[in-house]
Amino acid sequence: MKRLLALLAAALLSTAAHAQDAGPVERWGSKEVTLAGPRDGNPFMDVELSATFRQGERSVVVEGFYDGQGQYKLRFMPDAEGIWEYETHSNRAALDGKRGRFTVAAATAGNHGPVRVQGLHHFSYEDGTPFWQVGTTSYGWTHQPEAVERQTLTTLAAGPFNKVRMLVFPNQDVKHQPPRFPFEGAPPKAWDFSRFNPEFFRHLEQRVGDLRALGIEADVILFHPYDKGYWGFDQMPADVNQRYVRYVVARLASYRNVWWSMANEFDYLTKKQMPEWDRYFQIVQARDPYQHLRSIHNAMVLYDHHKPWVTHVSVQSGAIAEDFERAVLFRDVYSRPVVYDEVKYEGNIDRRWGQLSAQEMVLRFWMGAIAGTYVGHSEIFKDPDDMSWLGKGGTLRGESPPRLAFFRRILSESPPEGLEPIDKWQEYPFAGKPAQYYLGYFGQQRPESWPFALAKPGLEDGMKFRAEIIDTWNMSITPVEGVFEIRKRDNYSFADKNGRRIALPGRPYMALRIVRLP
Amino acid sequence: MKRLLALLAAALLSTAAHAQDAGPVERWGSKEVTLAGPRDGNPFMDVELSATFRQGERSVVVEGFYDGQGQYKLRFMPDAEGIWEYETHSNRAALDGKRGRFTVAAATAGNHGPVRVQGLHHFSYEDGTPFWQVGTTSYGWTHQPEAVERQTLTTLAAGPFNKVRMLVFPNQDVKHQPPRFPFEGAPPKAWDFSRFNPEFFRHLEQRVGDLRALGIEADVILFHPYDKGYWGFDQMPADVNQRYVRYVVARLASYRNVWWSMANEFDYLTKKQMPEWDRYFQIVQARDPYQHLRSIHNAMVLYDHHKPWVTHVSVQSGAIAEDFERAVLFRDVYSRPVVYDEVKYEGNIDRRWGQLSAQEMVLRFWMGAIAGTYVGHSEIFKDPDDMSWLGKGGTLRGESPPRLAFFRRILSESPPEGLEPIDKWQEYPFAGKPAQYYLGYFGQQRPESWPFALAKPGLEDGMKFRAEIIDTWNMSITPVEGVFEIRKRDNYSFADKNGRRIALPGRPYMALRIVRLP
CATH class of the missing domain: 2.60.40.10 (Immunoglobulins)
Structure with a gap:
């Protein structure tokens, strides 16, 4: 009927x-x-x-x-x-x-549709193309003067990132007044919360559309605590919040590159209780006809990403991406893709969260990948004009982006199903696809050689592999001569039948790529 | 009315x-x-x-x-x-x-009631006495000849452990037939699942009662995969499983020292789907009038410990307790006490899970404690008679137990609210209670001195502290001379006002205990 x-x-x-x-x-x-x-x-x-x-x-x-x-x-x-x-x-x-x-x-070139969860722990575009998340954060980039915003887009177009985390509401900055506000009224606090300012949202849409044209996902953050009551967008009544969420979804959901983040550092928005966050998730889930990806970002308290409306895990942790044996733990917890969106930032400020060297920043991406998870970048350098990529966009000054481009290239050459950890709990630094593809990463270790040995799953005597040495910092790929034929070594591994080792240069940040030969 | x-x-x-x-x-x-x-x-x-x-x-x-x-x-x-x-x-x-x-x-001496969750992450007995979990596992100790079981009790009475994980069903061992079976019938598989064998359960109760008399909690494991279909207790129909769970609860719930573990390595019981595990939890939750603690133990797949019937997290992980920055992660995930019940075992067998040195075993307890979590012990050594503490009980051969007794003593002298990590994400190896009590652990590092500096929370200029150097392996406590008066050092810490350092012996496994003076 x-x-x-x-x-x-x-x-x-x-x-x-x-x-x-x-x-x-x-x-x-x-x-x-x-x-x-x-x-x-x-x-x-x-x-x-x-x-x-x-x-x-x-x-x-x-x-x-x-x-x-x-x-x-x-x-x-x-x-x-x-x-x-x-x-x-x-x-x-x-x-x-x-x-x-x-x-x-038909979709034109470069349009692969929205990003979806693929399998348990990975992403792909709706047309099946793998999405290897290499994210960055520029919270307030859409609240800058036109010239700065154009500069940000130019930077992104040339850079390695395929996702940008960005705030809807401006971040508070006493030295700089944003050009537009989301409600009718006057700053700092004379807002009519019953009337949106369409021009504000048209501008936001233009920027989301600009990212779409660049093939970059926009991780749109609905609430954040960096207002600190100055404009009061962090302390609006619950009914205003709900109307606002609906309005943003009605305006933005048709952009295929949108992801929804309920908040940045949600637990620092101390006036909102946990059921409110659940409610905003539920509104987005009910109102977005396309079911774009949904998550929420924390400071010190984790949201329960097991809740049914969470599509992937978005986490801040200052330490979890420092080694793959840590990073795998949240993957074990949640049957969802895990993105460590904030792992401290490259930079030189006094705060502990903005002091990573470029090497440390890049290391975290690799460690995350070996754990079958994804990592996010940003940078914040001391600047007399108070400019930072993290807060405002503009240009990048750090040394990590070219290495992240190289990293993304390596990912894109990996199996489309995503990298899976091969033998967790054993300090075994390889991920990939058993018996097909192995990507190993030695981090700060400086091995001078590596015994050709692979963890048992899927392997059989006589299988043959080729290997490449990857210098993740100097961005070089060096094929290893010859073919490695394996034989069972013990209950846990197969090794080269002649006991061959691969010579390594004794430098940190080295990786190995091992691919099965037909 | x-x-x-x-x-x-x-x-x-x-x-x-x-x-x-x-x-x-x-x-x-x-x-x-x-x-x-x-x-x-x-x-x-x-x-x-x-x-x-x-x-x-x-x-x-x-x-x-x-x-x-x-x-x-x-x-x-x-x-x-x-x-x-x-x-x-x-x-x-x-x-x-x-x-x-x-x-x-009135309760007699040593009877503090059942163990309950205290706060978010710790345990106490119902009378308020803190319960510092120092657990061990002896899966089949109640399925041995009388003499061996008595030996196990003697060992436990003299040992450091206040909790034993133990199976209800026997673990399969072709060389040794258990004295009793839980159902009427004959081994290996001629069981009448409609008739329990009361003598089997009376014996189990006697042993749980023996533990109670020793002040030791019995973590009773309802299902396990080590039968492998030999007796078939791992593959009974769902209605039998449910009747069995009710029967065990009816018999054992009145023992104050009972904890319920739905399973050991639940995900290796491949014929049981997730909703079945939920159902067993629900039966126990509904039928146990005293609401003893409930959890479930995993192999490679984690149960969702956020589910409402889970009172605490019971986890196997081969790597998580190796450092406190890993161990804290599951604590961050779950608003419940976290027990790393299986972290590999002390021993010398060929399997990777049974090769920890005593030093590594003890280290994991300390790392867990610094993360505000709890760890479990067991041991398995090669034995011509195929005896092992892990499988059967008897005597302990490892070198960790005296160090775990020393560890438990240190815990018992800590604040009754439990140890809380002081400054996560910063490689800061201290837990305790801000401005009152700090317990730090350097693991395999061999520092020769430590600058007296404490993370900021709760501190003020002029506060005074005393310190002790703890050698966790050699089990010594050495007071440090003098008093440390602190002054703010930077945005994150207070340090001794005269910049004093504490000299350390350059050995691994050292700890520091720092207590505020009135």
């Missing part, structure tokens, strides 16, 4: 006169429908608007939003090519029952 | 003729009521028996069990002194409506 009704509705839509919307939209692009509607009263509070988008028997309900000046919008991210139709629903006649149809073209 | 009914019921009970049971029972002792009942049919399956124990307005419902030969029993652990009354309920007239009263005396 339900199916019949759907078919009937589709048939009715097909025969009705349509507003044939202009302009093509690609698969996983953003289709925008603009409608004129009431300006009276408070459109943000009074007007309800949604639309049902249909293709055949499939239908997706999308929430609309008021964009100011009598304009209402609906945005839709189609996940299939072909003809789609829509019909609007509203408590205002001017916005209700509007219909249209449009054609969705 | 409910209260009135309760009072009325109590009054009726008081005036009724009672079977005044002989013999005193102490608070947190086990009151046993024996009743004669039907022998016909299958009493294990056909007869329902429970009793309500009352004191004033409080009532506790306790499940009874069939003990063979027409005898039915109810056991009750009173948690308050004074007069208690009971009334039985049964689907058989001979067992229904039986009443009695008895007096509960």
Whole structure:
């Protein structure tokens, strides 16, 4: 019966006169429908608007939003090519029952769709392309003067990062007033929380769209504690928070590169209790038709990432990514991908969280990878103009980014299923895919040679492998001469049948890549 | 009205003729009521028996069990002194409506009640005495010849351990047949799963009671994978498993020293799915009137210890207790006490899990403590008679136990609230209670001195401390001369105002104890 009704509705839509919307939209692009509607009263509070988008028997309900000046919008991210139709629903006649149809073209080059969880612990784009997360953080980059924001985009375009963590609300900085605010009113605190400032959100969308064009995911942070009550966006009433979350989701969900982070350092927002965080997760889960990735970032207290609305683990830990035997532990805990989004930052400030050397920063990415997890970068250097990549964007000064580009290249040449730790608990620094591919990393150790020996799972006598020595700091890959044929050595390992070792240069930050030969 | 009914019921009970049971029972002792009942049919399956124990307005419902030969029993652990009354309920007239009263005396010396969770991450007995868990494992010690079991008890009486992990079902060993089996029938597999063997359980109870008399907790493991189908106790139908869990709880819950472990290496019991484990937890939670501690032990896959019926985390990990910065991670994840029950074992066998030196075994206890967690011991040495403490009990051959006794002494002199990590993520090896008590441990490092510096929380200029040097391996405590007066050093620490250092002997396994002076 339900199916019949759907078919009937589709048939009715097909025969009705349509507003044939202009302009093509690609698969996983953003289709925008603009409608004129009431300006009276408070459109943000009074007007309800949604639309049902249909293709055949499939239908997706999308929430609309008021964009100011009598304009209402609906945005839709189609996940299939072909003809789609829509019909609007509203408590205002001017916005209700509007219909249209449009054609969705194939995705263009570089558009792989939104990022999804792949298997238990990894990511891939919706088209199946692996997503090897190499993230950075630039909290306030969308709250800067135009020139700085353009510089940030230029930096990102040339850099190694495929994900940026960024705040919706500005971060408080007494020396610098953000160009726009999310509500009507005047800084610092005279806000009308019942009226959003559409221009603020249009700007945010432009930047998310800029990242999308660069193939970079936008990890959008909904709340943060760096306001400290100055503007008060960290202390809004619960009903305002909920309306705000819905509004952001209605505006941004159609951008395929969006990830949702409920908060940065959520536990420093001491006025919000745990059930409130659950509630914001639930709102996003219910309102985002595309189920973009969802998580939340901590300071000293961990959120329970086992909760059903958490798609992946986003963690700050100052120590966990220092070695792969630590990093694997949260992977063991959660049946989800683990991203160590904050592991301290490259830099030279007085604070302990901003003093990593570039070597230490890069090491953490490698250690995370060997543990089958993902790591995040940022940097903060002393600057007379109080500029920092972490806070504002602009340019990068650290030495880690080229090494992270090299790291990302190595990842991208790994099995598409993701790197899995091979033999945990045994100080065995290899991840990969048993009997196929092994990536090992020695960190600060300076071995002068390595006995060719692989952990038992999947191996058989006579299998043959080739090896490469990777200098992760100097960014070189050196093939090792010859072929290694293995034979069972003991209950736990197979080794080269002639007992061969691989000579290593006695420097730190070396890796090995071992690939099975046909 | 409910209260009135309760009072009325109590009054009726008081005036009724009672079977005044002989013999005193102490608070947190086990009151046993024996009743004669039907022998016909299958009493294990056909007869329902429970009793309500009352004191004033409080009532506790306790499940009874069939003990063979027409005898039915109810056991009750009173948690308050004074007069208690009971009334039985049964689907058989001979067992229904039986009443009695008895007096509960004060707990005798050494009886502190059952162990409870204290705060978020620690344990105490119900009378408030801290419980510093120093556990060991002897899986099959209750399945040995009488002489060996007595030897095990003698060893435990002289040893450092206050908790023993032990299996209900025997562990499979082809060279040795256990004296008793839990069901009627004949080994290896001709069991009548509808009829328990009461003698098996009476023996188990005797041993749990023996441990209770020694002040040792019995971590009772309900299922394990070491049967491998030989007797089939690892592969019983779900309804048998559930009846078995209820029967064990009915028999053992009144022993104050019982902890429940749903399984050892639960994920190696590959025929049981996750919902089954949840179900066994739920049965124990519903049927144990005293809410003894509940957990489950893993091999390679972790159970979700966030689930509401888990009281504390019981974990096997081969690497997590090697350093305090690892060990703290699971504490951060779970708002529960964390016990690393299996961290590899002291021994000399070929398997990687049984090769720890005594030094490494002891180190893991210290590292766990500095992380605010608890660790478990066992040992397995090559033996021509195939005896091992881990599998069978008997005597201990390792060198760790005296050091663990020394460790337990140090713990017992620490603040009763438990040790809390002082400054995580900073390689800062101190736990304790800020501004009061600091216990630091250097593990395999061999410092020759230590600058007197404490992490900032709670500190103020002018506070004074005394210090002791602890050699955790040689078991010595050496007071440091003089008093240390602190002054703020930087944003993160206070240090001795004169920059004094504490000289250390340059050996591994050294600790420092620093206590505030009034």
